[in-house]
Amino acid sequence: MSKPREDYLSWDEYFMSIALLSSQRSKDPATQVGACIINKKQRIVGIGYNGLPHGCSDKELPWGKTGDWMETKYPYVCHAEMNAILNKNQADIDGGTIFTTLYPCNECAKLIIQSGISKVVYANKKPGSVPAFDASERLLKMAGVIISKFDPPASEKSLKIDLNTGSISLDSSQQKSISKPNPLQNISNDSKIIA
Numbered sequence: 001m002s003k004p005r006e007d008y009l010s011w012d013e014y015f016m017s018i019a020l021l022s023s024q025r026s027k028d029p030a031t032q033v034g035a036c037i038i039n040k041k042q043r044i045v046g047i048g049y050n051g052l053p054h055g056c057s058d059k060e061l062p063w064g065k066t067g068d069w070m071e072t073k074y075p076y077v078c079h080a081e082m083n084a085i086l087n088k089n090q091a092d093i094d095g096g097t098i099f100t101t102l103y104p105c106n107e108c109a110k111l112i113i114q115s116g117i118s119k120v121v122y123a124n125k126k127p128g129s130v131p132a133f134d135a136s137e138r139l140l141k142m143a144g145v146i147i148s149k150f151d152p153p154a155s156e157k158s159l160k161i162d163l164n165t166g167s168i169s170l171d172s173s174q175q176k177s178i179s180k181p182n183p184l185q186n187i188s189n190d191s192k193i194i195a
């Protein structure tokens with residue numbers, strides 16, 4: 001009898017991969033973020049990425065980061081976590097988990113708490129002390145939300161999606177390459193999340 005496939009995605013890898021894939025819908029030229037919410041039964045109930053509100057033109061609103069605040073992206077972009085919560089297809093997400101490619105900001109932390117989500121799994125966090133992330137941590141901890149850093153696989157694991165042929169390959173090797181930096185652990189304040 002043939003054996004089941006051994007080289008497959010763990011649940012956490014699966015949900016974080018979906019968050020990462022969703023981030024690739026973002027039009028933010030600097031930082032693409034994705035989020036995936038699961039309910040208590042491990043079913044996906046919401047997905048989102050950072051982008052402008054419905055009906056607001058990607059071409060008319062600014063995408064810059066500096067200068068006059070009104071002429072930056074910050075007042076206009078909906079965060080990935082916010083979109084995932086608003087897109088949820090189930091009213092009750094109490095006790096759910098949100099997988100997010102970037103640590104949630106304080107505004108998203110409020111939404112996470114109020115929606116009943118009880119766990120956050122994040123892949124990246126901006127280095128140093130950033131007020132929006134410090135305040136978020138304060139709120140999440142106070143509300144009893146579990147904060148967990150995504151545990152990357154012990155060995156190299158990468159997914160390659162070929163949209164031309166419609167094929168996908170999951171490559172894994174026994175050892176992590178020492179020379180190649182892990183993009184999930186190494187981001188600067190200004191860098192793209194996924195290289």
Ligand SMILES: Nc1ccn([C@H]2C[C@H](O)[C@@H](COP(=O)(O)O)O2)c(=O)n1
Nearest residue numbers: 030031033050077079080103104105
């Ligand atoms: N947890 C987060 C944090 C940030 N975002 C979005 C908001 C912006 O589009 C971008 C951050 O801009 P940056 O200053 O890093 O270029 O990421 C989000 O969706 N979720």
Ligand SMILES: [Zn+2]
Nearest residue numbers: 079104105108
């Ligand atoms: Zn946010």
